[in-house]
Structure formats: C-alpha cells, structure tokens
Amino acid sequence: MALIGVFDSGVGGLSVLDEALRQLPQHDYIYLADSANAPYGEKSSDWIARRSLVLCNYLASKGCNAIVVACNTATAEAIKQIRESISVPIIGVEPGIKPAAMQSQNNIVGVLATEATLKSDKFNALLNTLPVDCQFIKQAGAGLVPLIESGKADNEETLELLAKHLEPIQDAGADTLVLGCTHYPFLRKAIRKLLGESITLIDTSDAVVRQLKRQLENLKVTSSSNEHGAILFLSSKNEESLLLMAQDLMSADLTSHAVEARILGEIR
Ligand code: DGL
Numbered sequence: 310m311a312l313i314g315v316f317d318s319g320v321g322g323l324s325v326l327d328e329a330l331r332q333l334p335q336h337d338y339i340y341l342a343d344s345a346n347a348p349y350g351e352k353s354s355d356w357i358a359r360r361s362l363v364l365c366n367y368l369a370s371k372g373c374n375a376i377v378v379a380c381n382t383a384t385a386e387a388i389k390q391i392r393e394s395i396s397v398p399i400i401g402v403e404p405g406i407k408p409a410a411m412q413s414q415n416n417i418v419g420v421l422a423t424e425a426t427l428k429s430d431k432f433n434a435l436l437n438t439l440p441v442d443c444q445f446i447k448q449a450g451a452g453l454v455p456l457i458e459s460g461k462a463d464n465e466e467t468l469e470l471l472a473k474h475l476e477p478i479q480d481a482g483a484d485t486l487v488l489g490c491t492h493y494p495f496l497r498k499a500i501r502k503l504l505g506e507s508i509t510l511i512d513t514s515d516a517v518v519r520q521l522k523r524q525l526e527n528l529k530v531t532s533s534s535n536e537h538g539a540i541l542f543l544s545s546k547n548e549e550s551l552l553l554m555a556q557d558l559m560s561a562d563l564t565s566h567a568v569e570a571r572i573l574g575e576i577r
Contacts, residue, residue, distance in 0.1 A: 310335060310336055310530065310532040310538065311530040311532070312338070312373050313336050313373060314338075314368030314369070314377065315339070315376075316340075316343075316379060316380065317341075317342060317380040317383075317491055318347040318349035319454065320458060320492065320495075320555070320558065321379065321380060321454070321492030321495075323495075323555055323558050324491050324514055325377060325379035325402065325491055325518070326338065326555075327560055328514035329521065331518075331561065334565075335533075337539045337540070338539075340540060340541070340543065340551075340555070341367070341573065342542070342543065342544045342551050343573075344544050344546035344551065345544075345545035346360060347458050348454035348455060349361075350382045350426065351423070351425070354429070357386040357425060361378065361386065361391060362387055362390055364576070365387075365395055365399070375399075376399050377400045378391065378402065379402055379491050379517075381402050381403060382425045383401075384431070386425060398527075400517060400520050400521050402491060402513055402517050403431070404422050404426065404435075404513075405487050406418065407438075409511045410440060413443065413484055413485040414484055415483075415484050417481055417482050417484060417485075418483055418485045418487060419445075419446045419448065419483040419485070420448065420489050421448050421478070421487065422450065422487070423450065426490065444481070446483055450471075450493065453470060453492065457492045457496070460554060460557070462495045463498060467496070468503070471499050475503055479504060483508070484507070484509065485509040485511060486500070486504070488511060493512075539567040540568050541568075541569050542555060542568070542570040543572075543573040544573060545573045551570060552570040
C-alpha cells in the first residue's frame, strides 16, 4: 500500500483526489490545500514555484511514495524544479488541449485556465506542438477560484462571472471546452447551464490518475486489498471547512475511509 500526496492551491485538487479514490481507493492519501494562499493563478511565477516546492518537500518528508501536483498552475510553474529536488515520482496536471484538439469536430476549442497557466512557457510550448488548423480560444478565469474556495460554485454570482468568461468561447462557436484548472470541474453544472449539453468538456483527472497508477506499479507498491485507505486533509487556512468542502464537492463516499483533518502550520 502506498501513501500518496495530493497538493493544490486549495480545494481544486479534490477533483483529482475524487478520481484517485475511485480508481485507487486502497491507498492512503494526504490532501494538502494551500487555501490561505489561493488563488495561485494571479501570483508571480517565482512565488508559485517557491511555494509549490516547499509544500511538495513537506509531503515528501511525510513519507509519500508519490506526489500529485493537482494544480495546473503549480505544474506549469514548478514541476521541473520539484522533480529535480524530490526523488519520488511527481505527477503533474496540464490543460487537456491535446485530447481536446483530437475530439473537437469543428476545430474550435475553448481553454479556461488561470492567467499564470495561460502565460506559462510550459503551456505555450504544449500549444505549439498542436495542429495549426485547430483554433484555441484562451480565457483566464479570473475570480472563479475564490468563489469556488468560498463554497459558491453553484450560486448566481459565480454564474454571472462564468458567463462573462465563457462569452468569447461561445461567440467563437467552440464545440469543446478544456477545464484547465482543477477547480473548474466543480463548475460543471454551471457550465452546462450556460453552454448546454452538447459542448464536450475536457477534464484530465482520469488520465492523471492512470499515470499515478502506472508509477505505483513501477514502484511495486500496488495493493490488492479491498480495504479503503486513510485520508488526511491538511489546510493552511481552515481544516474544518476543507473537510466540509470535500464532503460536499466529491462524489467519493468518505465514510468508507478513515478521515482526519488538520491545520497546516507554518512551513519553510
Ligand atoms: N487549481 C489550480 C489550477 O489547477 C489553481 C488555481 C489557483 O489557485 O489560481 O490551476
């Protein structure tokens, strides 16, 4: 059995943890939400890289066999440094622009992500590998993460802001939308309300967890146990609200896991 660290700027990575619990429920998890510092997406590259490295080092020091950087922004800005300084497998998340380009019928793809992700070299390098006949409408989702962090994924204020952000994507006639931030799968209902059922939504959690599974197989820390593992939720802001958000946002049945929530003190 493995101990897996999952890190995000806040509650967004719960969308990845949810998928991990679906595919790999037998392992133990530490979910680390840096909600005191969310949103990362509007911070400088240096700050994001430094903070992400500190938090991943912390997870490694707790004995994690693998770490999922369940944040597109931290992956874009820091995954290279994290991989260079930590020896356990580090799995990152990236906006699914490649599968989106493959699935789009009209070659018009919307990409909703944070400003930092869209500006990053990593994202732009990936974009440059894709066919030029596919048009990508890139939109920064400014203001959405704080609303999701405060439990407002479904309310009117969020719907209004989201409508504004989705307008250029809708006007361009995109038939596919990349959810390029791990917080955004929690807007699925609101997006469907605004864009309807026909648009294809691309979320990479499934591929990320399959990659995690392969890494665990390489490490030979697979488990055939039917028992569900333990989950420790760590928040730099408020552990009780993290646990409540996890129960509310995730589809996994947390009662089948031994769950604990703690505050994350100052770490350097
Ligand atoms: N969940 C994040 C991502 O995937 C970070 C959002 C933020 O803190 O701005 O990009």
